Structure formats: structure tokens, C-alpha cells
Amino acid sequence: MSNYSPKVHTIDLDFLGNKSGIAAFLVELEQGPILVETGPHSTMSTLEKGINKAGFQLDDIKHVLITHIHLDHAGAAWCFAEKGATIYLHPKGYRHMHDPAKLLASAKKIYKENMDMLWGTLKPINESQLVIVEHLESINIGSSSFIAHHTPGHAQHHIAWQLDDIVFTGDVAGVSINNGPVIPPCPPPDINRELWLASIDHLLTLTNIKQYYLTHFGLIENINEHMTELREAIEAYTDFMKPYAEAEKSPAETLPEFRTFVKSYLMDHGLNQEDADAYEAANPLDMSAAGLLRYWKKRMA
16 A cells, blocks of 8 residues: 555536536546546546646546446547557456447447437557456556456446545446435446445445545545445335336336436435436436346346
8 A cells, every 4th residue: 555645636527518427537646647537538628628737638647447338437548548548447348448339339329419429439449558457456556556346236347446545436336416315327238236235335345445436426435324325225226117127118118207206316315406417417317217127127037
């Protein structure tokens, strides 16, 4: 463990014009800056401004750690690879970053004419610049060590990155904007309630952790309370969707009732109405409806 205390800059990517929707984290280490998460390619100019504001240039970023390959977390990783950076990721994410054709085609099918506006594009990353990191493996960058915690449940290719007493949680610790309610982002195809709850349990076994940094959004210090609320939300969301899966409802058929449920859940848990748009941007309800239905249909198959 390094004696150097890292400085973390939370860069708000202003996704879709909403504050506190998607973050990237620039971490100042003794040997220079590293980046955790890149956000989508569509917000690359905002990310560059944030890096510049912290006193660095894009070319200074030699190491990029991504929690998983979803476009809101890793969509701009290729931009840094083109500048020579090394990208660290889960073994199951490697092929999609090396050859993103299938991932890009799937995204275009979903988002159609809105693809460029929402996410931008993807380009292949040379295999020599992709480093696969196994569960509990340490990545040493200068005098600092990042420990990879494989944390499936939201995505099978998910890593939470630990640096000393900090964990960059990606989506495994859910969404909480401006200290609002904690909710689970549930897009298809990998949502798995049991694995997600086990990942929460694993993170809570880590000793001396003082801070979580959520990609959606920012610093969390009340870790136990936060994770207890997330566990309850995962159970509530999945329980709500079970009868719709049993009735073989489509996501479109389910969405109106699911939207009403989520709005009620958020308001019951103290959501400030001003943050509603940011929650929707960070956690699109149509995608969560699809992901939760898929989870139950796989369970019932």
C-alpha cells in the first residue's frame, strides 16, 4: 500500500445536459494521473476539459481502468488507447474492446438514429494495450496498487477497483445522485439478483474502506447504510417485475407500470424532484424493465 495519498477529481460529464449523471475519475498519483472510467465517446470533449482543469492533458493519461464495458463507462476508452494508454479490464470484456463490432451493432439496433448523439462510436483497441485483470489481482502503477474485485450482478464483466481505502464501484454499488435514494441500474443482458447481492457482501468484507466513488454519481462515505439501501432496492425491483415475467409481458407492456413503481419508490425514499431527470439519464427505465424481465425469464426457463 502506498504512503502517498491520492487526490481524486470527480469529472462530471454533463451527459445529455444533466448534472451528476455520469462521472469519470482522474486520480493523481506520485507518478502521474490515471483515469477510472471514461464515460461515452459522445462526452469526450467534456472529459478533456475536466482533465485540463485538473492540470493535465490527454497525453498524460497512460493508464485507464474501466469497471465494465457498458458505453456509459468505457465508450471512450479507445480514444485513450489511440494516444498510447493501457486499458485494464475484466477478462469477459476483452473481446468487446478488442473488436467492438458486435457491441456497436447491438447498440445501434437499440438506439437507432440517436446512437451518435447518445454514445458516439467505438473503435478497436490493440490487444497489446488491453490488460486482463483477474479477481483480487493487483495492478501496480508506480508505487500504487489497484486491486480488482470481480463483482458480477449488474454485468458479468464488472470490476470494482480498490485503491487503498477507496473503491471505485462502477455500477455494483448502484446509483445515488446528490445523496438521493440508492437504486440499481438493471440493463440487459446480465442482471442477476443473487450474484449482485453476493458482490455487495464481498465488498462489505473489505476492511478499512472509507470511501466509494460511484460512476452515477460521486463520493459516498456512509457505506454500510448505502449498501443496505441498495440491497433493499434490488429486492424490491426484482420482486416487482416477477409477475410480469410470469405473465410473459414485453418490456413495452411493462414500462408504464414499472415507471409508476419507480417514481413512487424514489419519492418514498426522499428524491428531490429536481434530480429526477438525472436519475432517468443515469438509469433509463426502459432498459431496466428489459433487464429485469430477462433475469426472471432466464430463471424460469
